Structure formats: structure tokens, C-alpha cells
Amino acid sequence: MAGRWKNDLGWSDVTPKAAFLNRRRLMAGAGALALGGIAGPALAKLGAMPSRYSTDAAPNSLEDISSYNNYYEFGTGKDDPARNAHTLTTTPWTVKIDGLVDKPGDYSMDDILSGVSLEERIYRFRCVEAWAMVVPWVGFELADLLNRVGVQPSAKYVAFETLMRPEEMPGQRRAILDWPYREGLRLDEAMHPLTILANGIYDEPLPNQNGAPLRLVVPWKYGFKSIKSIVRISLVEEEPHATWNVTNPREYGFYSNVNPEVDHPRWSQATHRVVGGGLFAKRVPTEKFNGYGEEVASLYDGMDLAKLF
Numbered sequence: 001m002a003g004r005w006k007n008d009l010g011w012s013d014v015t016p017k018a019a020f021l022n023r024r025r026l027m028a029g030a031g032a033l034a035l036g037g038i039a040g041p042a043l044a045k046l047g048a049m050p051s052r053y054s055t056d057a058a059p060n061s062l063e064d065i066s067s068y069n070n071y072y073e074f075g076t077g078k079d080d081p082a083r084n085a086h087t088l089t090t091t092p093w094t095v096k097i098d099g100l101v102d103k104p105g106d107y108s109m110d111d112i113l114s115g116v117s118l119e120e121r122i123y124r125f126r127c128v129e130a131w132a133m134v135v136p137w138v139g140f141e142l143a144d145l146l147n148r149v150g151v152q153p154s155a156k157y158v159a160f161e162t163l164m165r166p167e168e169m170p171g172q173r174r175a176i177l178d179w180p181y182r183e184g185l186r187l188d189e190a191m192h193p194l195t196i197l198a199n200g201i202y203d204e205p206l207p208n209q210n211g212a213p214l215r216l217v218v219p220w221k222y223g224f225k226s227i228k229s230i231v232r233i234s235l236v237e238e239e240p241h242a243t244w245n246v247t248n249p250r251e252y253g254f255y256s257n258v259n260p261e262v263d264h265p266r267w268s269q270a271t272h273r274v275v276g277g278g279l280f281a282k283r284v285p286t287e288k289f290n291g292y293g294e295e296v297a298s299l300y301d302g303m304d305l306a307k308l309f
């Protein structure tokens with residue numbers, strides 16, 4: 001089977017995107033009442049609107065996206081999160097927003113989702129391990145949330161933290177990483193319109209293994225920057241602790257922009273494998289900034305991305 005990437009035949013060739021989005025919007029409008037029976041006992045549709053930031057590349061199947069995961073809180077095998085993450089309680093959920101903000105507080109998911117408009121963002125997603133997928137996320141711009149809580153002028157970075165709950169996260173009972181998982185962005189990266197907080201995939205709530213109920217998605221950076229199941233967002237002055245960067249700074253930089261010119265010390269980053277493309281699928285060239293250079297390259301003007309990777 002051919003790998004589904006850019007010019008290969010794929011889902012988007014079979015279903016023209018406009019028609020697909022239209023049909024889905026109609027379904028969202030009609031509500032679960034009229035059409036829910038046809039769709040089966042599906043989860044509530046989120047009703048996300050299409051976005052100009054979406055790629056035309058064919059999305060991976062929900063099966064691919066929710067069965068091949070990195071989420072070490074649930075084990076280090078690619079199929080461990082799908083097997084184990086059902087134990088995670090995601091309601092109620094609060095996100096503490098603190099640090100250099102005008103309105104710090106403990107915000108419920110309802111607080112957070114009220115006043116944002118959910119969009120579908122079909123993004124390329126590239127893991128530092130040299131595999132990739134295309135994911136139809138549902139979410140909203142992180143900037144929307146940060147603007148609502150009011151970022152103070154002295155803030156330079158945003159720090160994120162994953163839930164710490166070893167009773168429900170078996171991986172946290174072992175010293176695989178220095179828990180809780182933490183990540184960070186420079187403020188301008190965090191405010192960039194491509195940076196989203198996602199609460200869904202394929203117009204349905206996020207599967208637990210993908211970081212329910214709320215996870216970061218930064219499509220021009222290696223996947224480990226896209227931290228899952230966020231419980232804390234802090235506006236800070238200094239470069240924040242980032243789990244993989246601190247664990248192994250020689251191999252994982254704080255910035256970790258996708259970059260085919262800077263190899264991982266143990267493997268090449270020049271190409272990657274598309275998940276779902278089959279065992280014998282050809283590797284495809286990796287693009288700088290994962291193909292989002294036009295949008296984000298200027299954030300790094302004057303920086304040596306080989307040294308400050």
C-alpha cells in the first residue's frame with residue numbers, strides 16, 4: 001500500500017475536502033438527534049469549523065492516531081497508551097493558570113472552552129523518533145486563552161505541566177522520567193496562531209491516549225513538545241524546565257524545531273516514516289519546521305538553529 005503523504009492517493013482524493021467539511025458541518029448542525037443513529041453510538045460532535053491553517057494532506061485514520069502513541073505515563077510501548085489510558089479520569093478537570101498573568105486561577109474545562117471557537121486544524125505531526133502522521137485536531141489558539149487571562153509584560157516564556165496521578169498513570173509509579181512531564185515555549189512561539197490547545201480529533205473529544213482532555217499541539221516542533229493532559233500553565237520570566245531537554249540536553253534541545261539538517265546524535269532526521277503507510281513504504285524527506293517555515297521561520301531570525309536546537 002502506498003504511503004499517504006502529500007501527492008499519494010489518499011482519503012482527501014476520495015472525498016473532496018470541501019464536500020467532507022460541508023457534510024460534517026451539516027451533521028453538527030443537525031445534531032446527534034437526527035443523525036446520531038446513522039453514525040452509531042458516537043461521541044458528541046464538537047462542531048469545529050474549518051481553518052485556513054489546515055494542510056491538504058490526507059489525515060491518518062483515527063485507528064492509526066489512537067493506537068500508535070507516545071505517552072510514557074501509560075508505558076513506553078507504542079501500544080501501551082491505547083491499552084492503559086482508559087484508567088484516566090478526565091472529568092472534572094481544572095487547569096491552574098499562574099505566574100505573570102493578570103487573572104491567575106484554577107480554570108475548569110467549561111471556563112476554558114467558553115469563549116473560544118473550536119476549529120479543525122489538520123496538521124502534520126513529526127516525532128523526533130522519525131515517524132510522522134497527519135492529524136485532524138480540534139482546538140483553539142493558545143493565544144486566545146493567554147489573552148483572556150492577560151499576559152504581563154515581564155513574561156517571556158510559557159511553562160506547561162501534565163497531570164501527576166500515579167494511581168491512574170502506571171508509568172508514573174516508575175522512574176522512567178522525572179514526573180510530572182513538563183514542557184515550555186518562548187512567549188512568541190506560544191502566541192503564534194499555529195500553536196493550539198487541542199481537545200479533540202476528528203470532531204470528537206480526544207482519546208485519553210492522545211492527551212485528554214487538553215493537550216498542546218505545536219506542529220513545527222518535534223512531537224515531545226506537544227505536552228498532553230495539561231493541568232498547569234505558568235507565565236514565567238526564565239526558560240522553563242522541559243522534560244526531555246533536561247533529561248538529555250545533548251539529544252533534545254529546548255527549541256526542538258523539526259530540522260532535517262540537524263541529526264539526532266543516534267539517527268538521521270533527514271527523512272521519516274509515515275505511520276500507516278505499511279511496512280515497506282518509502283521514507284519521505286523531512287521538511288525544515290515540518291513544512292511550516294513560511295509561517296514560523298521569522299521567529300528564529302538571527303538564531304543558529306544548529307547550536308540552539
Ligand SMILES: Nc1nc2c(c(=O)[nH]1)N[C@H]1C(S)=C(S)[C@@H](COP(=O)(O)O)O[C@H]1N2
Nearest residue numbers: 069070071072127162181223224226227228
Ligand atoms: N505528558 C506527556 N506528553 C507527551 C508525551 C509523554 O510521554 N507524556 N510524549 C510526547 C511525544 S514524544 C509525542 S511524539 C507526542 C505523541 O502524541 P500522540 O500520541 O497524540 O501522537 O506526545 C508528546 N506529549
Ligand SMILES: [Mo]
Nearest residue numbers: 127128223224
Ligand atoms: Mo515523540
